Amino acid sequence: MSAHASTVDPKKAELWDIHHHSHDVISTRTLGYFLYLLSDGMLFATLFAAYGVLSYQHSYFGGPTPAEFVKPWYTFGQTIALFLSVLAYGFGMNALKHKSKSGLINGMLAAFVLGVIFLVLDIHDMSHLYSMGITLASSGGMSAFMVLTQVHATHIFFGLIWILVMIAQVMTKGFTEETVGRLLTLRMFWHLQAVIWVFVYIFVYLWGYIS
Amino acid sequence: MLVDLPGGWSPLLGRLAWSQIPYANPILAPLFVAVVIGAIIILGLITYYGKWTYLWKEWLTTVDHKKLGVMYIIIGLVMLFRGFIDGLMIRTQQVWAVGPHSSGVFGSLHGYLTPFHFGQVYSAHGLIMILLAATPLLVGFMNIIVPIQVGARDMAYPYLNALGLWITAAAAALIMISLFVGDFAHNGWFEYAPIFELQYSPGVGVDYWMWTLQLVALGTTLGGINILATIIKMRAPGMTWGKLPIFVWTSLAANVIALTSFPALQVALGLVAADRYLGAHFFTAGMGGNLMLYTNLFWIWGHPEVYFVILPAFGMMSEIFPTFSEKPLFGYITMVLASMAIAGVSWLVWLHHFFTMGAGPFVNTAFSVATMLVGIPTGVKVFNWAFTMYRGRLTFNAAMLWAIGALFLLLVGGFTGMMLAIPAINYMVHNSVFVVAHFHSMLLVIVYAIFGSVLYWFPKVFGFKLDEFWAKTMFWLFSAGTVLVFVPMYMLGFMGMTRRLEYVFDTGWQSYLTVMELGIVVYVFSVLAFFILLYVSVRDHAKNRVGADAWGTSRSLEWMTHSPVPFYNFAVLPHINERDELAWRRQHGIDQVRPEHYEDIHMPNNTGVAIILGGLTFVLGFALTWRIWWLCIVSLLAIILLMIIRSFKGDPGYIITGAELQRMEEEAYRREAQVLDSHHSHPVSGGVVGNAMAYQRNDSSK
Numbered sequence: 060m061s062a063h064a065s066t067v068d069p070k071k072a073e074l075w076d077i078h079h080h081s082h083d084v085i086s087t088r089t090l091g092y093f094l095y096l097l098s099d100g101m102l103f104a105t106l107f108a109a110y111g112v113l114s115y116q117h118s119y120f121g122g123p124t125p126a127e128f129v130k131p132w133y134t135f136g137q138t139i140a141l142f143l144s145v146l147a148y149g150f151g152m153n154a155l156k157h158k159s160k161s162g163l164i165n166g167m168l169a170a171f172v173l174g175v176i177f178l179v180l181d182i183h184d185m186s187h188l189y190s191m192g193i194t195l196a197s198s199g200g201m202s203a204f205m206v207l208t209q210v211h212a213t214h215i216f217f218g219l220i221w222i223l224v225m226i227a228q229v230m231t232k233g234f235t236e237e238t239v240g241r242l243l244t245l246r247m248f249w250h251l252q253a254v255i256w257v258f259v260y261i262f263v264y265l266w267g268y269i270s
Numbered sequence: 271m272l273v274d275l276p277g278g279w280s281p282l283l284g285r286l287a288w289s290q291i292p293y294a295n296p297i298l299a300p301l302f303v304a305v306v307i308g309a310i311i312i313l314g315l316i317t318y319y320g321k322w323t324y325l326w327k328e329w330l331t332t333v334d335h336k337k338l339g340v341m342y343i344i345i346g347l348v349m350l351f352r353g354f355i356d357g358l359m360i361r362t363q364q365v366w367a368v369g370p371h372s373s374g375v376f377g378s379l380h381g382y383l384t385p386f387h388f389g390q391v392y393s394a395h396g397l398i399m400i401l402l403a404a405t406p407l408l409v410g411f412m413n414i415i416v417p418i419q420v421g422a423r424d425m426a427y428p429y430l431n432a433l434g435l436w437i438t439a440a441a442a443a444l445i446m447i448s449l450f451v452g453d454f455a456h457n458g459w460f461e462y463a464p465i466f467e468l469q470y471s472p473g474v475g476v477d478y479w480m481w482t483l484q485l486v487a488l489g490t491t492l493g494g495i496n497i498l499a500t501i502i503k504m505r506a507p508g509m510t511w512g513k514l515p516i517f518v519w520t521s522l523a524a525n526v527i528a529l530t531s532f533p534a535l536q537v538a539l540g541l542v543a544a545d546r547y548l549g550a551h552f553f554t555a556g557m558g559g560n561l562m563l564y565t566n567l568f569w570i571w572g573h574p575e576v577y578f579v580i581l582p583a584f585g586m587m588s589e590i591f592p593t594f595s596e597k598p599l600f601g602y603i604t605m606v607l608a609s610m611a612i613a614g615v616s617w618l619v620w621l622h623h624f625f626t627m628g629a630g631p632f633v634n635t636a637f638s639v640a641t642m643l644v645g646i647p648t649g650v651k652v653f654n655w656a657f658t659m660y661r662g663r664l665t666f667n668a669a670m671l672w673a674i675g676a677l678f679l680l681l682v683g684g685f686t687g688m689m690l691a692i693p694a695i696n697y698m699v700h701n702s703v704f705v706v707a708h709f710h711s712m713l714l715v716i717v718y719a720i721f722g723s724v725l726y727w728f729p730k731v732f733g734f735k736l737d738e739f740w741a742k743t744m745f746w747l748f749s750a751g752t753v754l755v756f757v758p759m760y761m762l763g764f765m766g767m768t769r770r771l772e773y774v775f776d777t778g779w780q781s782y783l784t785v786m787e788l789g790i791v792v793y794v795f796s797v798l799a800f801f802i803l804l805y806v807s808v809r810d811h812a813k814n815r816v817g818a819d820a821w822g823t824s825r826s827l828e829w830m831t832h833s834p835v836p837f838y839n840f841a842v843l844p845h846i847n848e849r850d851e852l853a854w855r856r857q858h859g860i861d862q863v864r865p866e867h868y869e870d871i872h873m874p875n876n877t878g879v880a881i882i883l884g885g886l887t888f889v890l891g892f893a894l895t896w897r898i899w900w901l902c903i904v905s906l907l908a909i910i911l912l913m914i915i916r917s918f919k920g921d922p923g924y925i926i927t928g929a930e931l932q933r934m935e936e937e938a939y940r941r942e943a944q945v946l947d948s949h950h951s952h953p954v955s956g957g958v959v960g961n962a963m964a965y966q967r968n969d970s971s972k
């Protein structure tokens with residue numbers, strides 16, 4: 060095996076890292092966060108699988124099905140709110156490139172407000188269902204519906220807290236290696252939640268509506 | 271929306287009440303007294319010797335990957351001991367409660383454990399052994415060894431590393447407290463739907479099981495991310511993928527599995543929680559629930575998990591064999607490919623845990639074939655190890671013995687696994703003790719590899735070797751125990767004995783069970799030998815001190831730095847030229863070359879946040895188990911707040927100057943020189959003196 064054959068001349072070999080190579084903090088951080096998001100993606104994949112198994116006719120046990128209460132346009136409003144939020148975040152990050160603190164904060168604030176709108180619409184929707192007596196205890200199918208959508212909403216909730224924290228950190232600390240790294244990871248998080256929302260919207264709401 | 275609870279509940283204490291404390295239990299009450307006395311003695315000793323600040327500063331707040339690894343291993347060993355006691359109890363009940371005429375004590379009709387208590391014992395045994403013994407032990411070794419082997423000063427995220435440890439510790443504490451407050455689950459370590467539903471298991475046992483597992487999953491995921499990022503991002507200059515030590519490769523494969531599979535478990539458990547706490551109907555019988563959904567989700571994680579635990583063990587064996595065969599690992603590339611193949615295929619086989627679900631011939635055949643595919647890369651590994659030893663200069667010290675034992679057990683476990691992978695056979699022996707014997711053979715591979723690694727890497731971490739005589743004694747006792755317990759178990763499996771029997775109806779099995787009991791007694795002696803081993807080794811540590819390269823024939827980076835490893839690992843990071851860098855340097859006589867000058871280095875600060883967060887997760891788990899809602903909210907808020915505060919503070923780290931580094935290094939070299947003088951010669955493992963060991967033996971490795 061040639062890989063074993065010594066290719067380096069031991070007399071001239073460089074033995075120590077004298078050129079002092081250092082690890083790039085931001086990329087190490089974003090890689091780790093990317094790995095976390097991978098596991099978050101698996102979490103949603105599993106929830107979707109559970110939803111798939113529990114969305115047969117018999118899963119609703121004769122009770123309400125999504126076809127009876129999903130309002131596609133209402134949920135489309137949520138979709139738009141979340142997408143605009145991601146867009147606003149993107150504008151904010153663009154401002155970061157120009158080292159504009161106010162631009163970044165404005166973008167983040169807009170993203171925050173739009174995220175809140177998404178969440179308020181979701182909560183309103185859920186309490187509406189609750190008032191009709193539709194809860195996650197209604198049937199296996201409804202359990203899957205509620206848990207999948209609300210786990211996503213919980214992610215949005217924590218994302219919103221994080222946006223607030225980041226606004227505060229940028230205001231107090233400015234653009235340091237730490238805050239910029241976190242802004243990047245938060246962007247990854249926010250984008251992933253939007254992408255997952257696409258799946259939720261299509262496979263849970265729309266599919267549920269037509270079937 | 272919260273479910274109605276059977277039994278009492280109060281806003282202040284949730285379901286907690288005095289009646290939940292088993293003070294009348296003849297086994298638990300004395301144990302509790304013993305634990306309290308033991309704890310008082312330990313705490314008293316720490317206070318007496320004034321070690322609290324030392325403990326806090328050096329251990330509890332540390333972010334040093336080696337110390338965290340050592341603490342992982344300590345947790346793992348303690349839990350291994352607890353799990354072993356459970357095993358001893360199971361065996362004793364089964365040898366006692368045979369046939370209708372067997373006696374019964376302590377309120378049990380037969381034997382000394384009531385069915386409910388027996389169920390808790392075997393459930394806790396399984397969960398503890400896989401998730402709180404094997405997993406922390408392996409994660410501990412990965413923690414210690416991986417950063418050094420890739421030539422880094424620490425993990426990619428030292429603070430996250432500490433957090434992972436303390437969350438694992440919280441999980442261990444939660445399952446331990448279930449002994450004395452309330453009950454544990456009694457339906458097996460992987461539980462079944464719908465018996466874990468609140469209707470059928472109204473106590474807190476299932477909740478303890480669920481939150482413990484959830485915490486382990488969280489801790490292991492965090493640890494996995496860290497190890498992956500460390501391997502990808504922190505390698506020393508020159509260490510290309512082709513030069514990565516094999517243990518690092520297997521750790522990589524294992525943590526890819528962990529990262530992708532643990533979320534499935536977290537979801538499965540989360541859905542159980544939704545059923546039990548919120549009245550959802552995921553896994554209920556009726557109301558549209560699906561029982562087999564749970565089983566599928568659990569094993570979609572469960573099977574990858576078994577490879578998550580065995581792959582690092584394979585890596586350990588791959589480090590031990592070359593060192594004590596004085597040859598490079600045979601077939602490095604195939605070894606890497608085999609690890610990755612195992613990791614990949616591990617995802618496609620979960621259904622073999624319930625062929626009897628009856629999914630139909632096509633599904634069963636597909637999963638059967640996929641399962642057997644795993645045998646190919648595993649076989650490749652076995653042959654590679656055999657060829658590594660073939661015509662090597664073998665040293666049969668204790669570490670090597672454990673590794674060879676692991677190899678034999680792997681054959682036994684692998685072949686019985688293949689048998690189980692054939693649905694026609696599986697229908698006959700599913701849920702029999704044959705299955706139990708199969709996976710114990712496999713899990714013992716891990717235990718053997720771990721004890722081999724304890725012996726192998728101990729001198730690296732603590733600077734002195736463990737006593738050979740007692741290590742070998744322990745090995746032989748342990749192996750005798752293994753044979754005595756598990757050979758009869760395979761036989762009983764063929765005879766149709768099902769698993770988890772608290773009463774054995776067939777008196778014809780008595781003699782086998784007696785042999786197994788004898789085996790467990792032999793195990794007890796091997797545990798004693800282990801304690802003696804620790805005592806003797808610590809007593810004689812001055813005699814057994816070692817230099818950087820403790821075995822004289824080792825090959826990878828960790829043996830290039832001092833033993834014990836300084837907290838900064840390498841004063842100057844090495845530049846990697848070859849796979850098996852140290853062996854290569856030694857062959858060319860440049861292994862003693864020191865760096866010419868030292869530069870400033872940057873290290874992370876200690877932090878108390880991680881252990882506080884760990885404590886809070888324990889409180890959260892406990893509050894959730896007992897449904898003390900206010901405490902849940904308080905602890906959750908505290909966790910979030912603490913995380914935010916920490917993120918504002920950040921950690922600037924601190925600088926060690928080059929001059930300081932030089933002083934510490936010279937000191938270490940001086941100590942090492944003394945050690946080598948007192949040994950008369952260079953420490954070597956075999957009969958060969960000095961540097962005779964070659965980087966490569968051309969005659970046999972091709």
Ligand code: HEM
Pocket residue numbers: 460576577579580622623624641642644645648683684685686687688690691692696699700701705708709712713
């Ligand atoms: C050659 C590779 C392997 C094959 C073909 C194999 C096959 C099987 C099969 C078919 C079963 C299901 C038996 C039944 O319940 O009817 C099983 C169970 C099990 N195996 Fe393996 N296995 C292999 C490797 C491993 C490894 C490496 C481990 C762990 C380190 C392991 C641990 C287990 C465990 C824990 C169970 C049963 C869990 C339980 O029911 O409580 N196996 N194995």
Ligand SMILES: [Cu+2]
Pocket residue numbers: 572573576619620622623
């Ligand atoms: Cu399996």
